[in-house]
Amino acid sequence: MQTILMSDIYGQYLTMKAEIDEAIQEVIKSTRFIKSGKVLDFEEKLADYLNTNVVACGNGTDALQLAFMALDLKPGDEVITTPFSFVSTVEVLVLMGLKLVFVDVCPDTFNINVTQIENAITTKTKAILPVHLFGQCTNMEAILNLAGKHELYVVEDACQALGTDYLFSYGTRKKAGTMGHIGCNSFFPSKNLGAFGDGGAVYTSNKTLADKIRSIASHGMKAKYEYERIGINSRLDSIQAAILEVKLKYIGKHIKARQTAARFYDEHLQGLRGIKIPGRTEFSTHTFHQYTIQTDDRDELKRYLDAKGIPSMVYYPKALHLQEAYKSLGYREGDFPVAEKLTQTVLSLPMHTELDEEQLGYIVEAVKSFSQRRRDAKKN
Numbered sequence: 001m002q003t004i005l006m007s008d009i010y011g012q013y014l015t016m017k018a019e020i021d022e023a024i025q026e027v028i029k030s031t032r033f034i035k036s037g038k039v040l041d042f043e044e045k046l047a048d049y050l051n052t053n054v055v056a057c058g059n060g061t062d063a064l065q066l067a068f069m070a071l072d073l074k075p076g077d078e079v080i081t082t083p084f085s086f087v088s089t090v091e092v093l094v095l096m097g098l099k100l101v102f103v104d105v106c107p108d109t110f111n112i113n114v115t116q117i118e119n120a121i122t123t124k125t126k127a128i129l130p131v132h133l134f135g136q137c138t139n140m141e142a143i144l145n146l147a148g149k150h151e152l153y154v155v156e157d158a159c160q161a162l163g164t165d166y167l168f169s170y171g172t173r174k175k176a177g178t179m180g181h182i183g184c185n186s187f188f189p190s191k192n193l194g195a196f197g198d199g200g201a202v203y204t205s206n207k208t209l210a211d212k213i214r215s216i217a218s219h220g221m222k223a224k225y226e227y228e229r230i231g232i233n234s235r236l237d238s239i240q241a242a243i244l245e246v247k248l249k250y251i252g253k254h255i256k257a258r259q260t261a262a263r264f265y266d267e268h269l270q271g272l273r274g275i276k277i278p279g280r281t282e283f284s285t286h287t288f289h290q291y292t293i294q295t296d297d298r299d300e301l302k303r304y305l306d307a308k309g310i311p312s313m314v315y316y317p318k319a320l321h322l323q324e325a326y327k328s329l330g331y332r333e334g335d336f337p338v339a340e341k342l343t344q345t346v347l348s349l350p351m352h353t354e355l356d357e358e359q360l361g362y363i364v365e366a367v368k369s370f371s372q373r374r375r376d377a378k379k380n
């Protein structure tokens with residue numbers, strides 16, 4: 001059996017090697033490493049796939065910064081978001097002087113608890129920032145209704161959910177990141193569509209807003225050496241764009257491979273004592289950026305899997321409101337009990353496009369035998 005990896009970027013590359021190598025060589029020969037037609041080509045193809053406007057940028061964290069800069073929020077304006085996410089979701093907000101307001105998450109989907117958002121809305125609230133964690137959409141229809149009622153912006157952190165479909169109750173289907181005012185994505189190598197370095201993108205259906213975001217990402221430029229606003233320098237480079245353009249062709253196949261692996265896990269881990277498989281919803285597909293189970297014996301299970309050569313990861317071991325860096329926000333232990341409990345119980349199993357049945361079988365057998373042993377131990 002091949003060594004089991006948490007994520008197999010090299011193995012996936014080998015399935016597209018000739019095309020990727022040629023695309024990279026083309027950029028090297030052109031020496032147009034920055035701002036070549038490759039970047040525009042890729043933006044256009046991604047825009048077609050998502051059915052929205054796309055502005056490529058340096059990484060997912062920048063995408064979030066560009067989104068909030070484009071909305072012209074003022075210091076002290078409040079943004080409601082989840083404490084169970086990667087730190088990028090919140091750091092640019094704090095750097096911009098915006099006030100973070102956390103609400104708890106749902107225990108089955110790990111996503112923000114929409115019924116708690118309304119209680120957190122004040123006269124200073126300006127935006128809601130849902131995160132489609134691990135590849136599954138938040139309940140966007142409810143969030144968009146709330147935002148409409150209170151005149152709030154919705155910025156989606158879709159960094160883990162490229163390709164996920166959301167199904168509205170009235171039948172419309174939209175891609176993750178294209179439902180709110182602005183969507184943010186990351187092409188970090190292990191993401192659903194990963195570059196061979198950093199990369200990111202901002203999405204918006206509003207063309208004027210897209211132009212503004214493009215200007216902000218390019219030093220606030222209007223025309224060459226003319227600056228209409230204060231901007232930043234955030235760009236996707238041509239080699240990354242060329243690689244992403246090749247990989248985007250296979251996104252459907254890659255998502256299917258993740259879903260097939262997830263189905264295998266679901267079928268074999270469902271109903272195992274002490275193990276909870278990821279919850280699903282009727283309104284979202286799941287692209288399984290991560291396959292995350294919950295168990296009260298998380299640390300023991302992780303050690304048990306390690307000993308059998310099976311990697312696993314804890315996303316995330318500490319909620320954002322309890323991080324030292326965000327102490328000044330004034331939150332305390334106990335404020336968000338669901339998120340805090342998850343940090344003790346979640347474990348993400350190997351998930352990527354190259355897992356084969358032998359590897360998956362080996363992994364589920366290990367989880368099963370762990371569950372059996374714990375059961376026997378607890379009986380005595």
Ligand SMILES: *Cc1c(COP(=O)(O)O)cnc(C)c1O
Binds near residue numbers: 060062089131187
């Ligand atoms: C990866 C990620 C980001 C940031 O992306 P980078 O490209 O690493 O800056 C932001 N939010 C979430 C939820 C992510 O998973």
